[in-house]
Amino acid sequence: MFDSNSINSKTGLVFNIQRFSIHDGPGMRTTVFLKGCPLRCGWCSNPESWHNYPEIWVFNIRCNKCGKCVDNCHKGAITLTENGISIDRNNCDLCFDCVNVCPTLAIEKIGSFLTVNEIMEQVNKDIIFYENSGGGVTVSGGEPLYQPAFLLALLKSCKEKGLHTTLDTSGYSPWDNINECLHYLDLVLIDVKSLDPSIHYKHTGVSNELILDNINKITGRVKTWLRVPVIPGVNTSESQIKDLADFAIKLSSEKLCLLPLHHWGKSKYTRLGRKYLFDGVQTFEKEYLLKCKGRIESYGLKVEIVE
Ligand code: SF4
Ligand code: SF4
Structure with a gap:
């Protein structure tokens, strides 16, 4: 059975290591997915990442x-x-x-306890690809900051090798944990699911207060890309898009990434014996997404659609 002491600075709970990733930061990357997340977004395509145990x-x-x-x-x-x-x-x-x-x-x-060294053995195989593409290592999840000591040790180890490091986070974590990691990060991909506290709470199970506070603090310190899941009925009204653009402009984030809803994770819910809450929700046509992109770009922001 799971023993929470199994997770520490030396050993973390990992549910996937994806090589040759091209959407999790610049260049070609190795993305390490840590298991465990305090949020429960209804559209999540990685529900196997939620629990912090195998x-x-x-x-x-x-x-x-x-x-x-x-x-x-x-x-x-x-x-x-x-x-x-x-x-x-x-x-x-x-x-x-x-x-x-x-x-x-x-x-x-699902989920294996791995040491930092075991992960670095995988990473070492890909260093040649980072050199040629300007890539590096991304730590994602789940919520990687749910295993703060392990995350910190992994980032330190990457930096000892001079690798480019990226954190893909929901931003829902005590500031002290984030603050320590920032010393070893080149880029933070941070989600903005909704600026409205009640909508955020309804669809993710947590308030956005801590997240927005952390985003404000991070953007002054490290390069950021804001990542916005584009979810019908949640965050796509005219006024929500305008508010989002205003928010991003104030932060001077390098880029805003739009992540359109898809249903690729649906079968995972069946495998886990869970209900997929967004089943049947209409996804957006490419044309609509391009319109959203154009609208946000008109505010002077760099926007990318990530599919
Ligand atoms: S279902 Fe599988 S994991 Fe669960 S108690 Fe039975 S044998 Fe063990
Ligand atoms: S019944 Fe199916 S799931 Fe169970 S051991 Fe046999 S093949 Fe595997």
Whole structure:
């Protein structure tokens, strides 16, 4: 079972390391995704990142209904169904025995405890690509600042190698944790989901007060790119876009990135046994996004659509 002491400056909980990333900062990057996030954005495309402990997800398409997981679950939490298996997650204690006995990888464990050195071994393989493209390492999540000591140690290690470092954050973290990391960062990608406190709370589960305060402090210290998820019904009215542009202008952020809603993460919710709240919500046409981009650019801001 999960032991919170497993996360410290030497060991962190990682759910993915993505090589050759091109949307998480300049050049070609290695993006390290830390698991655990205090926000619950309804449109999130990485719901496997939410909990700060390892968990399981199910690919029923791979299940051959052999029943080995059912026989080996000491909690009796697994049932065979017509479509594969079903897990009673309230009864599951995450022992991972089912993962170990499944012959088809239909049940997978999400999240591994890795040391800074283990991550740097991966990073070292990509240094040649950073040199040629002006890239580096991005730490993302989840919310990477949810594991502040580990994040700091990882950034320090990158800087010891002279690598370009980027933090991709929601900004929802005590200032002291951010402040320490800024010494080892070249760029911060920071989300602005909504400037309206009640809308922000409704769709993310937390207030935006701390986030906006942190954004103001960060932009004076390190280069930033503001990242705005473009979500129908949440933050796309005329007045919201105008307020956003005004906010970004005051901050003199280098760039504003628009991240249009997509439903690529939908199947992940099924695998995790959760409900996807934005199922069926209409996504925007390219034409509309270009119009938004043009409108914000007319205020003198550099805007990029990230798809
Ligand atoms: S993780 Fe353990 S308790 Fe949970 S379903 Fe698998 S075998 Fe059962
Ligand atoms: S062990 Fe794997 S393949 Fe067999 S029933 Fe369970 S999930 Fe399906």
